[in-house]
Amino acid sequence: MPKRSASATPGEENKDGPLPQYSELAIRTNIGILEYSRTCQAAASGMAAGILGLTGVSGFLFYVICVLVQAAVWELKAGLDWRTFFLDRTLSVGHSIVGGLFTYILFWVFLYGMVHVY
Amino acid sequence: MSGGSWSTLVRSLCFIGLISLIHCAYSAAQHRSYLRLTEQEFTRLPADILLQTIVSLVLICYSAAHVAGDFLPIRADTQVRTKSWDTVGNCPSFYTFDHRAKSLSPYFAADLRPQ
Numbered sequence: 001m002p003k004r005s006a007s008a009t010p011g012e013e014n015k016d017g018p019l020p021q022y023s024e025l026a027i028r029t030n031i032g033i034l035e036y037s038r039t040c041q042a043a044a045s046g047m048a049a050g051i052l053g054l055t056g057v058s059g060f061l062f063y064v065i066c067v068l069v070q071a072a073v074w075e076l077k078a079g080l081d082w083r084t085f086f087l088d089r090t091l092s093v094g095h096s097i098v099g100g101l102f103t104y105i106l107f108w109v110f111l112y113g114m115v116h117v118y
Numbered sequence: 119m120s121g122g123s124w125s126t127l128v129r130s131l132c133f134i135g136l137i138s139l140i141h142c143a144y145s146a147a148q149h150r151s152y153l154r155l156t157e158q159e160f161t162r163l164p165a166d167i168l169l170q171t172i173v174s175l176v177l178i179c180y181s182a183a184h185v186a187g188d189f190l191p192i193r194a195d196t197q198v199r200t201k202s203w204d205t206v207g208n209c210p211s212f213y214t215f216d217h218r219a220k221s222l223s224p225y226f227a228a229d230l231r232p233q
Contacts, residue, residue, distance in 0.1 A: 018195070026190035033186040040132075040182030047139055048175040051146050052163060069176065073183050085189040115147045116160075 022087070030085050031095075034074065038096045041070045042103035049104070050111025063104050067097060128184045135177035142171045 045066035049059050071092040078085050082092060145167050153160050162168070191197055198206060220226055 020193060021195040022192050023190070023194040023197075026192040026194075029187070029190050030192065033183070033189065036186040037179070037183040041179045044135070044139065044175050044178040044182075047143065048171050051139070051143050051171050052168065053146075053160070066175070066179070070179055070183070073180050077183055078189055084191050084193070087192070111143060115143050116150055118147075 026085075027087070034091065034095045037074070038070065038100050039103060041066060042100035043107050046104040046107025047111045049108045050113075051115055053112065053116050054108070055112075059108060063101060066104075067093065067100070125185070128181050131177060132181035132185055135174045135181060138170060138174035139178065142167055142174065145170075 042063075045063060049062050052062075054062055074092045075082065078092075082089060086092075146163055149163060149167065150160060163171075
């Protein structure tokens with residue numbers, strides 16, 4: 001089945017040649033993959049931070065380290081060719097970083113309470 | 119990489135990582151209660167629990183990224199250039215099928231009888 005394109009008239013010219021056409025399905029799928037694995041990473045790193053007994057600034061630093069590790073995992077998954085799969089270069093580090101932070105804090109506090117308090 | 123065995127491998131890796139992390143949580147809780155019983159201070163976890171936690175975290179991050187499926191290339195125009203019309207224009211729902219055996223039907227001859 002041919003993919004639907006997101007741009008204007010096919011074959012339209014601008015000064016740099018024909019406009020690129022993007023597959024909506026591919027863009028949506030790729031962002032969905034990032035979202036799924038960001039949530040898993042935030043949950044798992046929150047659990048690890050709670051288990052390790054991290055508190056305060058070191059906990060947030062641990063989150064930053066895990067975000068960078070996840071960025072490396074995604075870059076590897078894309079075969080170091082990010083532009084083939086995504087429009088925005090900063091997504092590997094910055095995708096859903098605040099949403100992930102909230103999930104991280106949730107699991108961090110919960111596991112810290114479970115392991116070190118009770 | 120074959121699709122089915124790769125996806126089961128990655129799913130089982132994710133599951134193993136999760137079980138390992140839960141095991142670390144249990145070990146850390148046990149360690150804390152041991153320290154409380156022997157009235158020692160808690161400074162840090164033993165090295166083996168620490169190592170197991172880090173390894174299972176990295177395992178979960180890696181396998182979760184692969185469980186979600188493959189990345190699809192987003193450029194529709196450059197992809198299509200390498201494919202033939204037979205591949206792209208193939209639409210199985212629109213196949214037509216004709217056969218001479220319809221002439222064996224009892225209702226077929228009625229339409230051909232000369233007037």
